[in-house]
Amino acid sequence: WSGNNENQDTAVRAGTRASVDYVALYDDVIRRALYQEDLSRPFWPSSPSNGDLVIDIPRELFIQRWGESQNTSYGDIHRYDYLSICTDVSMYPRPRFVSEYGFQSYPSSQSFIPVMNDMSDLDFDSPFMQHRQHHPDGNSQLLKQIQMHFKLPNSTDKVTQFDNLVFLTQIVQGICMQSQTEHYRRIRNETGHTMGTMYWQLNDIWQGPSWSSIEYDGR
Numbered sequence: 001w002s003g004n005n006e007n008q009d010t011a012v013r014a015g016t017r018a019s020v021d022y023v024a025l026y027d028d029v030i031r032r033a034l035y036q037e038d039l040s041r042p043f044w045p046s047s048p049s050n051g052d053l054v055i056d057i058p059r060e061l062f063i064q065r066w067g068e069s070q071n072t073s074y075g076d077i078h079r080y081d082y083l084s085i086c087t088d089v090s091m092y093p094r095p096r097f098v099s100e101y102g103f104q105s106y107p108s109s110q111s112f113i114p115v116m117n118d119m120s121d122l123d124f125d126s127p128f129m130q131h132r133q134h135h136p137d138g139n140s141q142l143l144k145q146i147q148m149h150f151k152l153p154n155s156t157d158k159v160t161q162f163d164n165l166v167f168l169t170q171i172v173q174g175i176c177m178q179s180q181t182e183h184y185r186r187i188r189n190e191t192g193h194t195m196g197t198m199y200w201q202l203n204d205i206w207q208g209p210s211w212s213s214i215e216y217d218g219r
Contacts, residue, residue, distance in 0.1 A: 001034055001043045006078070008046035009069040019066075027062045047099045050074035072096065079180075082141040085148045086176035089183045094191055101180055102200040102211040103145070104138055105173035106166040109159070111207045111215045122162040132208035142209070145172050169209075177213075 003026040011022035026045065034043055035057055045052060050065035051074055070077045072093050078100035084091050086103065109122055121128035124139050133139055146152060146168045153164035177199065184194045204212040 001038070001041055002047050003030055003043070003045045005047055006069075008049050008064075012066065012069070023064075027064075031062060032060060044076075048076045048078050082145060086145070086172075087149075087179045089179060092180060092183045094187050095194055097195060098184060098197040100198065100200045103173045103176040104135060104142055104209055104211055105169040106142070106209045107204070107207055107212075107215040108166060108219055109163055111217050111219065115207050119159055122159050124162065124165060129209075132206075134208070135210075138209060142169050142172075145176070149175060173213075 007026070008022060011018040031043060031045070039057070045062075045064050046069075048069045050067055050069070050071050052062060053065040054061060054063035056062075065074055069075075070093075072095040074096065076097040076099040077093065077095045079093060079095075079098055080101065081091065082103070112122065116122070116128055120126060123129060124143075129139075135141075143152065143165075146165070149172055150168055153161055153168070155161040155164060181197065181199070184197050187194050201211045201213070203214040204210050204216045207216045
């Protein structure tokens, strides 16, 4: 079980009052209720976090290891970097566990056809695609990452240009995921002692650019 996703980091950055409210909700309410229902599985306070400093279930005493949530010496981290060249492994951290990391790509045109208005929607800059791109500055970051590895396509046909860009976003996503994943596997027995990873994300909930490996319709 995990208490939440990234809420602890948000509470710490918001200040003391937010942290007090955070403990009241996730330790005093959610954690206690969970332990009453299920003691067979461990509870992780937040992802990412440094984990617990003290945990005494019979006494209901829980003290979290507060601090920077991206601390590579404890717990888990989330790692996203869309601006650096992803094949430069020197930029990657050496954490104990990585519970989120990934890169965006676009799904194929075939995925968009059931939900788009007409063929003019197949354009990175169309209102339709802008609506489907929920990551701030996502398209610009995708194009910059492509340019670090390949030349941008320059077809005069808009649909062909879109398909070519989609293909390159998927290739770059694969290159970047491979580079980062292999880095964490290499350092398992080195200083980092990285003992596991969970990448974001396997599949998708709708047709749009995202971090998923599998498109909405299963491609």
